[in-house]
Amino acid sequence: MPTDRIDNSAVLENARLNEEEYRERKVCLKSYPQAIFVQVDGPCNHECLFCSRPKVYSHFDLDRFRSRYEDLLMPVLTRVSRINITGSGELLFLPEAKRNLDYFNRYVHAEKMFATNGSSLVPKMVDHIAVSGNRYTIHVSLHSSNENLHRLITASNSYPVVMENLKYIKKVKREIENLRINYIFVMTSQNARNLKDFIRLAYGNGADGVVVYYYYVYRLDQKSASCYFIKDAVNDILREAEEELDSLTGKDGRQMDLILPPRFGVEYEMSGALCKEAWSQVMVNSGGDIISCDVAGDSRENISGKSDFMEVWNGRYYIDLRRNLIEGKYDCASFCWRANPNTVNDFRSHVITRGKSEEEIRELLEVTEE
Amino acid sequence: MKVVLIQCPVWGTREPPAALVQLSGHLKSLGIDTRCFDLNNHLYRRRSDEISTMWAWEQSMSWYDGGWVRGFFGSISKVIDEFTDAIAGCEPGLAAFSVSASTYHASCFMADMIKRRRRGIKVIFGGPAFLDPGYIGKAFSDSPADFLAIGDGETILPALIRALDTGGPIESCPGLYYRKGKRSVYTGDAGDFSLLDKMAFMDYSDLKIEDYDDAVHVAMMSSRGCVWKCAYCSTRAFARGYRAMSAERIHQEITYHRICNFDAKRKDNLGHIDFMDLEFNGRMDRVKEFCRLMIDYPPCAFLPQMKWVANAIIHPDLDRDMLQMIKDAGCRKLIFGIETGSERVLKLMKKPYSVNVAKRIIKDAFEAGLEVTTNFMFGFPGETEEDFQKTLDFVKEVGKYIERVYPSRTYCAVEQFSYMQEHLEEFGIKPPVNHHLYWETADGTNTYPVRLERCSRFEELCSGLGVKVDCGVKTSVEMDNWYNLGHYYEYGREYAKAAEYFLKYLEKDPKNEIVLSRVKAIRRQQGLTSVMKKELEKYVGREG
Ligand code: B12
Numbered sequence: 001m002p003t004d005r006i007d008n009s010a011v012l013e014n015a016r017l018n019e020e021e022y023r024e025r026k027v028c029l030k031s032y033p034q035a036i037f038v039q040v041d042g043p044c045n046h047e048c049l050f051c052s053r054p055k056v057y058s059h060f061d062l063d064r065f066r067s068r069y070e071d072l073l074m075p076v077l078t079r080v081s082r083i084n085i086t087g088s089g090e091l092l093f094l095p096e097a098k099r100n101l102d103y104f105n106r107y108v109h110a111e112k113m114f115a116t117n118g119s120s121l122v123p124k125m126v127d128h129i130a131v132s133g134n135r136y137t138i139h140v141s142l143h144s145s146n147e148n149l150h151r152l153i154t155a156s157n158s159y160p161v162v163m164e165n166l167k168y169i170k171k172v173k174r175e176i177e178n179l180r181i182n183y184i185f186v187m188t189s190q191n192a193r194n195l196k197d198f199i200r201l202a203y204g205n206g207a208d209g210v211v212v213y214y215y216y217v218y219r220l221d222q223k224s225a226s227c228y229f230i231k232d233a234v235n236d237i238l239r240e241a242e243e244e245l246d247s248l249t250g251k252d253g254r255q256m257d258l259i260l261p262p263r264f265g266v267e268y269e270m271s272g273a274l275c276k277e278a279w280s281q282v283m284v285n286s287g288g289d290i291i292s293c294d295v296a297g298d299s300r301e302n303i304s305g306k307s308d309f310m311e312v313w314n315g316r317y318y319i320d321l322r323r324n325l326i327e328g329k330y331d332c333a334s335f336c337w338r339a340n341p342n343t344v345n346d347f348r349s350h351v352i353t354r355g356k357s358e359e360e361i362r363e364l365l366e367v368t369e370e
Numbered sequence: 371m372k373v374v375l376i377q378c379p380v381w382g383t384r385e386p387p388a389a390l391v392q393l394s395g396h397l398k399s400l401g402i403d404t405r406c407f408d409l410n411n412h413l414y415r416r417r418s419d420e421i422s423t424m425w426a427w428e429q430s431m432s433w434y435d436g437g438w439v440r441g442f443f444g445s446i447s448k449v450i451d452e453f454t455d456a457i458a459g460c461e462p463g464l465a466a467f468s469v470s471a472s473t474y475h476a477s478c479f480m481a482d483m484i485k486r487r488r489r490g491i492k493v494i495f496g497g498p499a500f501l502d503p504g505y506i507g508k509a510f511s512d513s514p515a516d517f518l519a520i521g522d523g524e525t526i527l528p529a530l531i532r533a534l535d536t537g538g539p540i541e542s543c544p545g546l547y548y549r550k551g552k553r554s555v556y557t558g559d560a561g562d563f564s565l566l567d568k569m570a571f572m573d574y575s576d577l578k579i580e581d582y583d584d585a586v587h588v589a590m591m592s593s594r595g596c597v598w599k600c601a602y603c604s605t606r607a608f609a610r611g612y613r614a615m616s617a618e619r620i621h622q623e624i625t626y627h628r629i630c631n632f633d634a635k636r637k638d639n640l641g642h643i644d645f646m647d648l649e650f651n652g653r654m655d656r657v658k659e660f661c662r663l664m665i666d667y668p669p670c671a672f673l674p675q676m677k678w679v680a681n682a683i684i685h686p687d688l689d690r691d692m693l694q695m696i697k698d699a700g701c702r703k704l705i706f707g708i709e710t711g712s713e714r715v716l717k718l719m720k721k722p723y724s725v726n727v728a729k730r731i732i733k734d735a736f737e738a739g740l741e742v743t744t745n746f747m748f749g750f751p752g753e754t755e756e757d758f759q760k761t762l763d764f765v766k767e768v769g770k771y772i773e774r775v776y777p778s779r780t781y782c783a784v785e786q787f788s789y790m791q792e793h794l795e796e797f798g799i800k801p802p803v804n805h806h807l808y809w810e811t812a813d814g815t816n817t818y819p820v821r822l823e824r825c826s827r828f829e830e831l832c833s834g835l836g837v838k839v840d841c842g843v844k845t846s847v848e849m850d851n852w853y854n855l856g857h858y859y860e861y862g863r864e865y866a867k868a869a870e871y872f873l874k875y876l877e878k879d880p881k882n883e884i885v886l887s888r889v890k891a892i893r894r895q896q897g898l899t900s901v902m903k904k905e906l907e908k909y910v911g912r913e914g
């Protein structure tokens with residue numbers, strides 16, 4: 001299909017139907033997901049404290065992706081309103097990075113989104129994105145507003161490189177409208193106190209938003225850095241962060257989004273809302289594995305060998321997932337603070353257990369009792 | 371399955387071995403757990419004075435001698451044991467050796483060590499050595515290797531690893547020789563890894579750039595093969611045809627390494643690129659685009675501009691504008707294989723350009739601010755004294771634009787796999803050629819000493835003109851001449867003459883292991899005077 005001539009009304013109609021089906025708690029869907037998350041894995045130059053990437057993993061290869069999955073995913077790619085192209089490592093450090101972007105840019109109707117540690121977001125890539133005419137939201141995983149802390153968290157020397165790149169983006173952003181930049185702050189006990197400065201840096205650099213996450217523990221040695229152990233301090237830090245932004249906007253007038261994680265010890269009203277990702281998003285990796293979101297558990301679906309995307313979308317995995325979510329039986333409701341903010345008070349919502357043995361999970365979670 | 375890639379001596383030590391870092395990057399990008407081990411650099415870093423010239427390319431012959439390698443490794447068994455332990459400690463399922471003629475014996479030795487240390491491990495040999503069928507013939511008896519690979523590791527290794535992991539048939543992994551009883555079986559041509567743009571970046575995580583001599587550059591081979599077919603050339607044969615990465619792909623990788631190696635505390639910050647391409651400008655459109663990218667998007671623009679050096683052919687499109695662009699893109703130096711100043715010899719060499727174009731390009735490159743290095747050869751078959759004079763005239767005319775000349779210290783060799791080697795008669799070379807350096811023309815006018823003498827005259831002229839001469843040898847030119855002539859006369863069984871040159875050499879470098887071993891070998895030969903024998907005994911003793 002000539003993707004640059006995709007009828008935008010099909011995208012809108014799919015989104016409408018998808019919202020409706022979610023509202024109506026449909027388990028079997030007629031609509032396609034509104035977002036697709038293609039895991040584009042690349043080489044990485046950082047060793048972040050909280051990184052979940054495996055020691056070795058295969059890098060994204062566009063030709064392989066296309067030959068294996070394009071036909072199956074075409075009905076999705078042509079209907080989604082967002083394509084997220086993020087995986088382990090830096091997609092812009094792939095040898096064929098531009099070619100990969102060009103491919104996804106063919107689905108002009110969809111906003112593109114990816115995360116980067118910022119070092120690969122060099123002027124060449126920024127210009128390439130800018131002239132593509134596509135809407136992009138880029139998450140810059142910076143986590144720190146100073147070089148030493150950045151080095152501590154990322155085990156890299158690249159802070160000055162990232163700053164230079166961000167300076168360039170600031171300049172380019174003034175001239176084009178299709179680029180949104182969010183600064184990402186994964187909060188650990190090490191950088192939490194830096195959040196106020198971080199907001200100031202992001203604001204000064206013309207970022208569109210700051211998104212703060214609690215960091216997920218994947219390995220035993222990472223446990224102590226969890227914000228779970230500094231709950232009171234974190235609540236203060238989040239409050240100060242809001243105040244800081246208020247004061248900045250008060251002086252300058254420019255608005256910037258600030259998305260904070262739920263606070264500890266607060267009773268959040270759930271009003272029957274349930275995590276939408278199982279209705280609205282599909283994630284696919286280079287092996288064809290399908291999961292609903294990045295913090296999903298071990299069970300998964302695989303697209304290889306299917307003859308139609310709907311076999312996945314309305315297959316056992318998704319049906320069970322949606323049904324369990326509706327019935328409140330699924331882990332997400334109990335252990336995911338994105339799905340249920342009240343779970344933030346449970347250490348399990350700060351741990352990712354995917355791929356771990358029972359023994360490892362027990363050890364990881366043990367700390368709660370300590 | 372975990373894979374270890376191993377480099378044995380002797381190899382370069384300026385930067386990590388290209389095949390290892392390239393293959394490691396590629397295998398990792400396919401999700402294969404890979405580690406690299408460079409025994410060459412490991413030993414080089416720990417070398418003692420006596421063997422320090424062993425890594426000089428002109429004196430690396432010992433490594434081609436299996437007996438010597440076994441003896442040497444035996445004498446440093448502790449180091450070798452520890453190195454083997456480190457490899458085995460990774461618990462690899464496959465040990466892959468990158469083998470060239472110069473690393474063959476050390477690889478055989480180490481393969482044996484590793485096989486003993488880690489039961490069940492599979493060993494594969496691959497690399498340039500196996501273009502030579504001779505090595506295929508003997509590697510299975512000289513070493514415990516399970517597989518010999520012919521061709522690009524990027525195509526061969528993933529298939530083999532998959533087969534070993536899954537118990538799949540080896541017969542379906544192309545590019546391999548494997549043992550079947552007493553026979554060896556070939557699985558067929560693996561084809562080239564043709565899309566160089568798909569090649570993952572070199573991986574320096576085990577072999578760090580800063581642990582090598584130069585420490586500040588990335589060495590990159592952005593193409594394979596060459597667009598020309600010079601008659602004497604052996605290197606182009608190691609790749610079929612010509613394959614090249616796109617300019618964008620090269621720029622991506624350079625940018626990646628500069629960013630990954632950035633350290634605000636360091637001044638240099640990976641400021642250099644050495645292109646190892648046989649020639650960088652086989653496709654001028656690629657060069658132009660690369661320059662455009664380096665100018666518009668200098669990697670880490672806030673640092674001093676990256677500089678680069680490349681081999682180049684005399685391409686008519688290297689006009690003033692192009693050369694200026696090359697300079698602006700950070701090129702510091704272009705190295706041209708000029709080889710001769712004689713139009714006639716150029717034709718014999720099958721080099722498709724004229725002397726005047728070469729002169730024009732050298733001058734324009736100089737005026738654009740580029741350093742120009744030019745390689746020269748001496749005594750190409752068919753070169754007369756008159757032709758040689760034209761080479762001298764060439765330097766007299768354009769020497770002022772040349773930053774340095776690089777006279778070949780092998781003068782003119784009949785290299786394996788070269789057109790010349792396969793067409794001796796066409797070039798008037800007396801068959802058979804038993805030694806690639808010591809060949810002669812059928813009419814006897816062109817011999818090794820003649821070529822050496824022309825080289826000396828050439829160097830003398832350059833020095834007189836103030837043109838820098840880079841001999842590429844770690845000793846001195848004078849010593850290299852003695853060393854070469856000593857070997858030449860020993861080879862021709864003219865022992866008195868050989869002794870004369872070796873003695874001269876030893877006066878300057880009395881502990882040189884290689885020369886001492888030659889002296890031991892010849893000192894009881896016929897034709898030496900008693901005075902000479904006594905002189906030799908001064909260095910090796912009576913019993914030596
Ligand atoms: C660059 C180069 C060098 C550089 C290497 C720099 C570095 N960092 O590695 C330097 C200058 C150090 C060098 C030195 C020498 N070199 Co050199 N070098 C080359 C050149 C031009 C390119 C090699 C290269 O790096 N290619 C890029 C890499 C990625 O490719 P590759 O090594 O070929 O490896 C590929 C395949 O061979 C295969 N492969 C390699 N290893 C393995 C292992 C396995 C298990 C498998 C499956 C596959 C596999 O996959 C790889 C990726 O595709 C070649 C000529 C050529 N056209 O290839 C000569 C060449 C390899 N050199 C050669 C020689 C002889 C030498 C020297 C020993 C002596 C000399 N005359 O120069 C010296 C070393 C002595 C010393 N003291 O330094 C010979 C080897 C001949 C032979 N039959 O083995 C060649 C072929 C030149 C020639 N025409 O004779 N060299």
Ligand code: SF4
Nearest residue numbers: 596598599600603648
């Ligand atoms: S230009 Fe160089 S690499 Fe190419 S054929 Fe001639 S000598 Fe060989």
